[in-house]
Amino acid sequence: MLSYWEKKHFFNYDLIVVGAGFVGLSTAIHFQQKHPKAKVVVLERGVLPTGASTKNAGFACFGSLTEILDDLKSMTQDEVLDLVRRRYKGLEAIRKEFGDKGIGYKHTYGFELLDRALISDLDQLEGVNSMLRVLFTQDVFSKVKKVAHFGFSPHIEAIVKNKFEGELDPGTYLDSLWKKAQKSGAKILTGITVEAIQDSQGLAIAKDGAGEKLEFSGQKIAVCTNAFSKKLLPELDLEPGRGLVLLSKPLEFEIPWKGTFHMDKGYVYFRQIDGRLLLGGARNLDFGGERTLDFAVNEQIRTHLQQLANEVVFPGKSLEWEMQWTGIMAFGSSKTPLIQPVGTKTAIAVRLGGMGVAVGYEVGRELSGILGKM
Ligand SMILES: Cc1cc2nc3c(=O)[nH]c(=O)nc-3n(C[C@H](O)[C@H](O)[C@H](O)COP(=O)(O)OP(=O)(O)OC[C@H]3O[C@@H](n4cnc5c(N)ncnc54)[C@H](O)[C@@H]3O)c2cc1C
Numbered sequence: 001m002l003s004y005w006e007k008k009h010f011f012n013y014d015l016i017v018v019g020a021g022f023v024g025l026s027t028a029i030h031f032q033q034k035h036p037k038a039k040v041v042v043l044e045r046g047v048l049p050t051g052a053s054t055k056n057a058g059f060a061c062f063g064s065l066t067e068i069l070d071d072l073k074s075m076t077q078d079e080v081l082d083l084v085r086r087r088y089k090g091l092e093a094i095r096k097e098f099g100d101k102g103i104g105y106k107h108t109y110g111f112e113l114l115d116r117a118l119i120s121d122l123d124q125l126e127g128v129n130s131m132l133r134v135l136f137t138q139d140v141f142s143k144v145k146k147v148a149h150f151g152f153s154p155h156i157e158a159i160v161k162n163k164f165e166g167e168l169d170p171g172t173y174l175d176s177l178w179k180k181a182q183k184s185g186a187k188i189l190t191g192i193t194v195e196a197i198q199d200s201q202g203l204a205i206a207k208d209g210a211g212e213k214l215e216f217s218g219q220k221i222a223v224c225t226n227a228f229s230k231k232l233l234p235e236l237d238l239e240p241g242r243g244l245v246l247l248s249k250p251l252e253f254e255i256p257w258k259g260t261f262h263m264d265k266g267y268v269y270f271r272q273i274d275g276r277l278l279l280g281g282a283r284n285l286d287f288g289g290e291r292t293l294d295f296a297v298n299e300q301i302r303t304h305l306q307q308l309a310n311e312v313v314f315p316g317k318s319l320e321w322e323m324q325w326t327g328i329m330a331f332g333s334s335k336t337p338l339i340q341p342v343g344t345k346t347a348i349a350v351r352l353g354g355m356g357v358a359v360g361y362e363v364g365r366e367l368s369g370i371l372g373k374m
Contacts, residue, residue, distance in 0.1 A: 026364025055327025
């Protein structure tokens with residue numbers, strides 16, 4: 001039961017943002033900066049954001065060699081270049097805005113492991129470098145000379161280095177966004193699930209943890225719920241894609257490499273963090289099973305990843321595991337995010353795919369611009 005004071009002060013806004021992941025918080029920041037007097041609220045169902053933003057592996061990447069070659073099979077060269085540009089510029093933007101410390105960024109480079117199945121892609125390294133020269137003016141990819149120094153399985157025939165990539169700490173980055181959103185004047189309310197949006201009236205109908213129904217009224221509404229958006233807007237072209245991440249116990253041996261690593265056309269990824277192995281992905285092993293909003297762990301994928309750790313990453317070693325978690329991404333018929341109005345007062349920025357770390361902040365800027373014109 002609400003009091004008069006609560007009703008008067010907490011339920012009417014100029015902008016309601018649904019979802020406090022990278023995109024929702026970024027939207028609130030950009031909108032509030034452009035409209036300092038606006039009353040902005042972010043409504044988040046979890047105590048912490050509960051989607052992908054704090055569940056990913058912290059790769060500051062924009063596409064491995066084989067991933068770019070794979071994309072070129074279904075997209076035009078211009079489309080692929082546009083994706084790479086968006087991701088790289090997005091990473092540059094957050095490094096500039098928050099500083100490397102503010103996002104836990106380290107420029108440790110990106111690497112890709114090529115086994116026999118992918119080794120022929122190496123023949124196209126020069127071609128991809130020339131294609132990317134319009135964006136980087138110098139070579140992005142190079143073949144690593146001393147592969148044996150990394151200590152991977154002998155089945156790894158080559159390693160390709162990307163000198164423009166690095167790693168970040170998604171928790172540090174989200175914390176910086178959160179603080180910036182609040183500092184700019186936006187209010188963030190957690191534990192509030194939006195159950196329906198009534199565009200014409202500018203209403204977000206929500207429920208709190210105790211089950212109480214709450215009606216938030218907004219001049220504008222931004223839906224930034226990524227994989228979970230179909231619950232609010234069933235007609236959207238997107239589907240969920242779950243990603244599993246495993247974290248080992250601290251390793252008792254020295255790790256002979258640093259950086260972010262991809263395998264299997266980008267579907268598998270690993271890095272070290274605090275002397276542990278962080279390994280994730282392999283959604284391609286069971287696309288159907290991973291098309292879900294359920295945060296459970298797929299045993300087939302977990303077994304596969306653990307096997308890769310013991311056989312490919314640290315051959316002959318048997319790792320002990322300490323943590324596992326899943327995050328839910330959103331994919332669709334195109335790799336481009338959906339950023340558009342969906343009514344007279346409501347606009348969306350969803351379907352971030354596997355690139356929201358890189359592009360989320362700039363996607364928020366774009367959505368804020370759209371909302372400003374509505
Ligand atoms: C394992 C994994 C690895 C990844 N690797 C990379 C990578 O290497 N590089 C990269 O760039 N990106 C990567 N990503 C993707 C990136 O994390 C996402 O694209 C990005 O976090 C999406 O941000 P978002 O704000 O759109 O969505 P989310 O982070 O999912 O935020 C949506 C928020 O909306 C909230 N919400 C949902 N429904 C409601 C509701 N009805 N009411 C209120 N709140 C609601 C959720 O709780 C959530 O907090 C990875 C993701 C995962 C899971």
